[in-house]
Amino acid sequence: MNMGESFPILTVVTFLPALGIVLLLLVDKNRQLLVRNVALFTSLVTFLVSLFLYFKFDPGTGDMQFVELYSWIPSLGMGYHMGIDGISLFLVLLTTFLTPIAIWSSYNAVTEKVKGFMISILALETGMIGVFVSLDLFLFYVFWEAMLIPMYFIIGVWGGPRRIYAAVKFILFTMTGSLLMLVAILALYFVNQSYTGVATFNLLDYQGIQIPFNYQIWMFLAFALAFAIKVPMWPLHTWLPDAHVEAPTAGSVLLAAVLLKMGAYGFLRFCFPLFPEATIHFIPLFSILAIIGIIYGAFVALVQKDVKSLVAYSSVSHLGFVMLGLFALNMQSLEGSILQMLSHGISTGALFLLVGMLYERRHTRLISDFGGISKVMPVFAAFFMIVTLSSIGLPGTNGFVGEFLILLGTFRENWLYAAFGATGIILAAVYMLWMYQRVMFGKVDKPENQKLKDLSLREKLILVPIVIVIFLIGIYPSAFTSRMEASVAKLMETVNEKYRVEEVMPQVQPRRDFQIDESQLEVSTHSFGGGEIHRGQ
């Protein structure tokens, strides 16, 4: 392993925000602008530093890069082990990209206890990055739990009227899963010790052992519950609308954009490589839950009266796509899922920002309180339209690439899953355009709406980078997929030997035996590994 990396860049990126907290502690809390600027500056520097990760990243390998490995508590086998691959790279970048935007967006929105707020956000950022770069399960768990605290405060202190209910619900749901995960981590630790005699929490060390199938099932479920709540998968999603509606804008942005991704990331990083046979065993269950999530989330979004909760339910639907792609387990579906995670982060983050901008002006989020806003805020209308379209998955924007690859990959495994999943594309257009119409179109018939100011320069500058990324992913996605490919291939190799053979080698000309006739249309359903995997012992 590459221990001697000259520069511990991951540690720097992870703890730069924490350093910002130290700086903030030195600032007088009454100098609000300075507090805000310090926080913004810190997060911007973090982003710039994290960009090195993208440029220095070697797309040619699926191994961990920028690895840092130090002993921490040797007697228990806990290490300080960090590293990223093509999967976590973009999630780290997503975090560092959106945090400054979230901070800048709250310049006017948060006016009380500003210092506490900024400290919470920066602490959250450290926690989030830490989750994505940890390769030691204990370290991972520390970040995973530590991150909940600032989020709890952000919702509970700076949130809306029902903030306490929402914050407690958020914590209880998440903690329930986390505790089971902790048990599973410990189980894994002891199983590993009994096999190898080595006490370690190092993730990479675990991947070599063959865990018996019946153990795998239980550990998979324990991890999966924690992650599924976070995603959130249907029917564990009801904490999300409450948390989103009550959280302040910056909180909603980071919650939707980054925190939800941790669930899906957890499946990719832990469940799949550690419990491959259990993963394959659970494909039907999770695929079907994902599809229910896609359709159910969309339907419920359709009838929401509050814009924020509409967006929250749309997240349930979009993350259903992510989960569907994960459990199709081929190159297109996995890359699609990772892209969809980024896209959802960007688009939904932007939607929350836009809703927040409206809220700052009107102090309401009820759809029925608006109407005709296009007339009074044309620049806002343009941004809102672009983001809406990206959320709908219009080709040429980010939303399309991920969704399409997910469905394509899923189609290869099970066309019926893909067909059901694809109805989500229709439904997304229905609920988003209907919402857009009710908020933006029509006559300005409410006197309060007549004098709304269009976007300020700050607000435009917040949205412009997002729009750029929307089109960047939409038009040149290979800048992203090319860096994922090796890592995804490696993951698939771990899960199933068969897929490596088919995917990494460029596919040759379509063969005659590839032809599908009546009987074979059904056969295109799952054919994972055939006999080599013993199911349901």
Next chain:
Amino acid sequence: MLDKVWLVLLFPLLGFLLNGLFGWKFKRGLINLIACGSVGLSFLVSLGVFLDLLKLAPEARHFEKVLFPWVVSGSFKTAFSFLVDPLSALMILVVSGVAFLIHIYSTGYMHDDPGYVRYFSYLNLFTFSMLLLVLADNLLLMYIGWEAVGLCSYLLIGFWYEKKSAADAGKKAFIVNRIGDFGFALGIMLTFVIFGTVYFTPILERAPEVLQYGGAAATAITLLLFLGAVGKSAQIPLYVWLPDAMEGPTPVSALIHAATMVTAGIYMVARLSALFLMAPVSMLVVAIVGGVTALYAASIGLMQNDIKRVLAYSTISQLGYMFLACGVGAFGAGIFHLMTHAFFKALLFLCAGSVMHALAGELNIQKMGGLKKHMPVTYWTFLMGTLAIAGIPGFSGFFSKDEIIWKAFSSAQGHFLLWFLGAAGALMTAFYMFRLLFLTFHGKSRLTPELEKRAHESPNKMTVPLIILAVLAVIGGYVGIPHLLGGGNRIEKFLEPSFGQVSKAVETHHSGGVELLMMIISVLIALGGVYLAYTFYIKKTELPKKLAERYRSIYTLIYNKYYVDEIYNAVIVQPLKFFAIICWRFFDVIVIDGSANGLAKLVGLIGNLIRRFETGYVRNYALGFVVGVVIILGYFMLR
């Protein structure tokens, strides 16, 4: 020029970006220059491409240009890359040409609109998207263009977004199209699974060997793709968005909802002709959907009183003809009709716009009449368009429509019933178009006095495009004179390389005599329609009313467009909304949150119960202690 084909796309895109981003600062003249100039340049490049292609030998007319990679994932590869062949070359010429004329026209028509820049930037974006759709050399890139034209359609239908009906119509168009696109997307996926690629050239080349003739795979792919075409080209059962799309500005109806975008479905089917030919069942479905739509939409057109709605149903009907042609394997005839239709239908819509312009937006033809004297240019050009669409010999529509009706009868996949659908539709077409003409321009004026005074001919910016289109509507058919009449049917010969062996597969075996007979019949049918309209609306003007009263129920049924919108609403929209509310109010709130909160309550309840034991009295604790001891001792003693 072939190598520079991407310039065709670049100019409108630049136009969109310039006007879209900075247009609010620009003066009118600059906006016009950018908007019209970009499309004009695009047309010139298209012309250059077309001429260069003509210079090549027919079998060498195939050129691909790759710009940069797009979605790449494992073995799935797509790029921004373009295909120039006779089919796409002809299409870019028609699209950019008609678009250019309509841009010019719009500078007059939209003159006083506060959303002037927004209008032109959308129109440029549309032109770009449509050209992208046509030039794409793979299915996924076509899909970008496909959805992007849908977006522009949405934006332009809802252009006057303060009007609820306009915003509703835009949304409806987008959603109904999405239903079609659902099929298109799945079709692309299945194509990839079976062919391992989504590029047209290898798909079409290998279709005969990879697919089994009439096999499930071929049928499934083509039917899924056809679902997309049904949505975009407004066929049964997804046509419902197109009549509502008339809420948009009239030049938009002309360009998007008549001449170009709605023909994308036909283009796609024609582009994948080799694939469709492997699936006879799908071909039959295409032909039947097309034929039935042609007749059905024409029947609705008979009784509409809104000038634009008549034209909208007419568009649906004419698109049905094009699908009928494709369905019987006469792809060349379908594209030929697509071209002539683009000319005469754009013309008719622009004339309707000119009428509205003169009458302050009046749409009801029952309130018009006698406009001939006020607007001679509009009248004469409208007449040309009407003659063309009605299929009067010598005008463009005659050649293309007759070709379709003949192929519906004579081709290997044709059938007498398909011919009948087409022929009956032709009768109705001639009738409703001349009804429209007579009610609008002939007879006594039924205008209000204010409108009577206001009525005037439109400015040159608007009439010049009308005249150019009228000329095209008349002569456009001469590129496709059938062999029977001594022509060489040059357009079908030109398109032949794009359709490969197709045209030979549907070669007819009827003698010239039969063809001549059928041609005479269809001319008689068209003249019959004109005669009927003349009787009804010029000679015996009281007749329509009498008939309507006599056949009340049929009249109401058709007048209300067979209540299809109402049925869709009751059967699909409302139940789904109800389902959504159940999901939310019942499942989310009561079941899930109820059990989560219930669990919390349960914990609280148990806590409360246990708290009872914590009384603070020592005697209670002592009692508990004794009971415990007794139980434990008892357990061990009795074991």
